[in-house]
Amino acid sequence: MDDIVKITLSERDIPQRWYNILPDLPKPLPPPIHPGTGQPLGPQDLAPIFPMALIQQEMSPEPWIEIPDDIRRVLKLWRPSPLYRARELEKALKTPARIYYKNESFSPPGSHKPNTAVAQAYYNKKEGVARLATETGAGQWGSALSFGCQFFGLQCTVYMVRVSYEQKPYRKLLMQAWGAEVFPSPTDRTQSGKKIRAQDPNSPGSLGIAISEAVEDAATHEDTKYALGSVLNHVCLHQTVIGLELAEQLKIAGEKKPDYIFGCVGGGSNFSGAVFPFVKRKLKGEEIRLVACEPTACPTLTKGPYCYDFGDTAQMTPLLKMYTLGHTFVPAPIHAGGLRYHGDSPILSLLVAEKVIEARAFRQKPCFEAALTFARAEGFLPAPETSHAIRAAIDEALRAKESGKAPCIVIAYSGHGFFDLGAYEKYMTGQLEDLDFSQGELDRALKSIPKVPGGA
Ligand SMILES: Cc1ncc(COP(=O)(O)O)c(C=O)c1O
Numbered sequence: 001m002d003d004i005v006k007i008t009l010s011e012r013d014i015p016q017r018w019y020n021i022l023p024d025l026p027k028p029l030p031p032p033i034h035p036g037t038g039q040p041l042g043p044q045d046l047a048p049i050f051p052m053a054l055i056q057q058e059m060s061p062e063p064w065i066e067i068p069d070d071i072r073r074v075l076k077l078w079r080p081s082p083l084y085r086a087r088e089l090e091k092a093l094k095t096p097a098r099i100y101y102k103n104e105s106f107s108p109p110g111s112h113k114p115n116t117a118v119a120q121a122y123y124n125k126k127e128g129v130a131r132l133a134t135e136t137g138a139g140q141w142g143s144a145l146s147f148g149c150q151f152f153g154l155q156c157t158v159y160m161v162r163v164s165y166e167q168k169p170y171r172k173l174l175m176q177a178w179g180a181e182v183f184p185s186p187t188d189r190t191q192s193g194k195k196i197r198a199q200d201p202n203s204p205g206s207l208g209i210a211i212s213e214a215v216e217d218a219a220t221h222e223d224t225k226y227a228l229g230s231v232l233n234h235v236c237l238h239q240t241v242i243g244l245e246l247a248e249q250l251k252i253a254g255e256k257k258p259d260y261i262f263g264c265v266g267g268g269s270n271f272s273g274a275v276f277p278f279v280k281r282k283l284k285g286e287e288i289r290l291v292a293c294e295p296t297a298c299p300t301l302t303k304g305p306y307c308y309d310f311g312d313t314a315q316m317t318p319l320l321k322m323y324t325l326g327h328t329f330v331p332a333p334i335h336a337g338g339l340r341y342h343g344d345s346p347i348l349s350l351l352v353a354e355k356v357i358e359a360r361a362f363r364q365k366p367c368f369e370a371a372l373t374f375a376r377a378e379g380f381l382p383a384p385e386t387s388h389a390i391r392a393a394i395d396e397a398l399r400a401k402e403s404g405k406a407p408c409i410v411i412a413y414s415g416h417g418f419f420d421l422g423a424y425e426k427y428m429t430g431q432l433e434d435l436d437f438s439q440g441e442l443d444r445a446l447k448s449i450p451k452v453p454g455g456a
Pocket of ligand 1: 111112137138139140141229230231264265266267268269270271337338339383385386414415416
């Protein structure tokens with residue numbers, strides 16, 4: 001094991017079951033609330049937009065949920081994903097730390113997102129749905145769902161946040177290659193999109209707005225359901241294949257436990273998937289620091305309150321108890337489009353509130369700097385989202401030089417940056433700005449958070 005670089009598992013080692021953290025949480029998860037009645041949601045309330053199998057997973061008390069063979073068959077295309085020991089990065093940093101990265105960039109669309117896209121397409125197809133509508137920020141989720149739908153013969157409609165649509169034309173083409181239709185959001189196709197465009201014809205869009213459009217599309221078409229790429233319990237559940245494989249791979253590498261796991265957080269799905277199996281161990285007393293990394297331009301976990309809020313701008317979704325910047329918050333157009341979301345996974349939020357998980361925020365320029373340090377040492381070019389986790393890991397590895405400790409550091413490497421070369425060009429030619437959140441915008445958006453009895 002002395003010089004091992006890549007720790008691979010065989011196809012037989014793809015997890016047979018997803019790990020459902022709900023029964024193991026230190027406190028019960030506050031339920032989603034119906035905005036009209038103020039009462040907890042029942043399965044029937046979600047039936048117009050989700051298939052029943054996913055609604056059941058969303059609320060399941062079972063700690064393990066079987067992965068159907070038809071899903072595992074597709075996951076085999078790129079799973080198990082390799083765990084790398086970042087030996088070249090360690091050398092470049094001259095750190096005593098042992099750095100690993102769990103590389104989710106090998107999936108055909110290039111990120112962790114197909115882990116759930118394939119599962120969601122499968123369950124929708126099984127329940128007779130003809131079309132899925134969704135939003136996408138960076139374009140990774142839209143590509144992943146287009147890919148998943150293609151496999152199971154579903155149509156796919158993607159509302160792509162306008163700023164990303166303009167920054168990343170090739171993501172759009174990739175979605176179209178997999179047969180999807182793609183629109184820059186806000187659009188004139190939905191009432192919620194029209195309303196935003198009437199207020200601000202140049203709106204750069206946001207994930208919150210695009211979600212409103214996709215939910216409205218699903219709710220107004222009988223044959224269509226909605227698919228979300230992050231935030232919800234069933235999405236984080238599907239992503240636990242990452243952490244389950246990671247635990248096996250660390251054992252093979254001879255590591256008793258990771259000291260740190262860093263992952264970037266937009267809505268929280270890749271980070272949750274990587275860390276949930278370790279949360280259980282941490283709650284039993286193992287010292288493992290689980291660090292959620294977010295942009296300073298959209299500092300949900302580090303600056304937002306923990307309270308009930310809508311998941312979308314037009315208030316079409318149920319109320320979820322989560323860290324939130326307010327559902328009308330429109331973050332500055334940073335290049336990590338997938339991290340521009342006002343809220344976060346309710347499970348992840350609860351674990352942050354309970355101090356099981358910690359959060360740190362980073363500016364985009366130091367993240368691009370870290371991404372290039374990584375690419376020049378390891379060869380892989382990370383997505384701008386992923387670069388937040390890399391920044392945090394490099395900072396920790398540099399601190400280890402001072403402390404004299406040799407921690408085991410794991411990066412949840414969520415995706416590649418091949419469609420983000422425009423952003424890299426801006427960084428390398430000195431044109432990239434360090435965008436922060438605006439206090440005025442945050443104060444305004446915080447006021448949009450509804451008052452829910454007992455919700456704060
Ligand atoms: C490569 C990559 N990483 C991370 C994210 C953030 O999503 P999540 O927090 O759900 O993992 C995205 C979202 O689009 C992404 O494309």
